Amino acid sequence: AQSVTQLGSHVSVSEGALVLLRCNYSSSVPPYLFWYVQYPNQGLQLLLKYTSAATLVKGINGFEAEFKKSETSFHLTKPSAHMSDAAEYFCAATPSGTYKYIFGTGTRLKVLA
């Protein structure tokens, strides 16, 4: 069965430091991949998505992610963390042409002043 694994349920970084949130998927066929962000008391909103075009995907708020088939990874990065980036981040996958969106368990990002 396909799964999505996010390493680290909590990540803390200093303001201005690199943000790296890890996501690995298990599938014999690379799925479509997404990163969502959830701010307190809000729903999830899309940060970026990979749909088999460019392997380096740029999203909103300065985030980007790189699809690496050999590593079955889709890690999320941002060069310089901002206090406003503090939120919970979810990686999700959906096999091509299906309805089924599979979510990771989430990573809560804390940004330290």
Place this chain on the structure above:
Amino acid sequence: DADVTQTPRNRITKTGKRIMLECSQTKGHDRMYWYRQDPGLGLRLIYYSFDVKDINKGEISDGYSVSRQAQAKFSLSLESAIPNQTALYFCATSDPGRNTGELFFGEGSRLTVL
């Protein structure tokens, strides 16, 4: 106004009570979903619907039922609420014309069952 609206946003109820969570959308999407979020477990799919006549169980449908009253409305019911149904519930939509399309979420309904 939000494209995907959930009501109520917060609800406290007692064990055994019937609860309905409602979702309406203005995005014109045919596909609608109900997810449950629990700390450390991510989002798990309860039910999904591809159109008014098509409703399907997700991975955790026991104890829940749904109704798709119209293309824009998808309700989730707990016939007899129990404490382990305390969670944050999300409605979402997607565009079937785009298989790579993302989910669009409501702001969530926080349910507490005492």
